[in-house]
Amino acid sequence: MARFGILTSGGDCPGLNAVIRGTVLQGTKVHGQEFVGFKDGFHGLVYGDVVDLDRTAVQGISSQGGTIIGTSRFGPYEPDGGPDNIKGVLARLGIDAVIAVGGDGTMAAANRLLTDGIPIVGVPKTIDNDLNATDYTFGFNTAVEVATEAVDRLRTTGNSHKRCMVLEVMGRHAGWIAMYSGVAAGAHAILIPEQPETLEQICEWVLSVQDRGRSPMVVVAEGFTFPHMDEAHSHKGLDGFNRPRLGGIGDILAPLIEEHTGIETRSTTLGYIQRGGVPSAWDRTLGTRFGQAVSDLVADGQWGQMVALRGTDIVRVPFAEAVGNPKTVPLDYYRGARAIFG
Missing domain, CATH: 3.40.50.450 (Rossmann fold)
Incomplete structure (x- = not known):
């Protein structure tokens, strides 16, 4: 046998x-x-x-x-x-x-x-x-469901305090979780590793949301970078495969948004909750x-x-x-979603 x-x-x-x-x-x-x-x-x-x-x-x-x-x-x-x-x-x-x-x-x-x-x-x-x-x-479907629910929940507290809410989700080289959850929950900006965006552009989206009397909701993948960054933010050392342990871009982004827009902004990192559970x-x-x-x-x-x-x-x-041929979010897909950001 x-x-x-x-x-x-x-x-x-x-x-x-x-x-x-x-x-x-x-x-x-x-x-x-x-x-x-x-x-x-x-x-x-x-x-x-x-x-x-x-x-x-x-x-x-x-x-x-x-x-x-x-x-x-x-x-x-x-x-x-x-x-x-x-x-x-x-x-x-x-x-x-x-x-x-x-x-x-x-x-x-x-x-x-x-x-x-x-x-x-x-x-x-x-x-x-x-x-x-x-x-x-x-595993992807479950992670998206968890992230989407997190966006929905953050929206309610953001609306209550008239704050801008930033949710950081997983995605080292590919922004699929951010894209699917952000689109599903109607996020006002979705930031992914495949497409750097300037702080000025992000703040423009955030301000346009506030101008309509809404509370801005931003979803960012952990691998997102600003145009001036050579690599994704990491301050947690290396993982078991000797790759930088990502995480923390949301905590960097939130105070920058607040500083440049005057809108009180809070960041939440979803982390391993995306991996666990039923x-x-x-x-x-x-x-x-x-x-x-x-x-x-x-x-x-x-x-x-x-x-x-x-x-x-x-x-x-x-x-x-x-092996060695990662599937990233097509730019046409991102541009389609980007057209209605803000």
């Missing part, structure tokens, strides 16, 4: 448990497969730390946020890692191949492992929706479909492939298409 190991790597994401459940149920019922979960991402793969995943282990988990097998930003080429060690772990545990669930960094690591002889496949995961090989990733129905469904599809993928032995959503179909794409 074929035996496969599943790992979830990188940031946690609503819908991960639905993927795990879909994989295990499809595999055990349709293909006669067995599964284990590598605990805490690639760390479990490197050190052979696993937990059995059978039907009982995954019952009822689709509605849970996070991941029951844990995650981390530990890389497979960390000390004690590398292909020779990992091959030994797989042989010792009787595991035929690895199913890696993660974002661009995870898929890049999986692609490198593939070239080093590790049989591995992928499932795309990111709340940022910035993987070009798939139309949507699970996944939406959409994300549970997409996660389940991805899980079932990746079980079919390993049954066919098509290593180096990742499942993806194209239109309404689940397809298979090579890692090479999924």
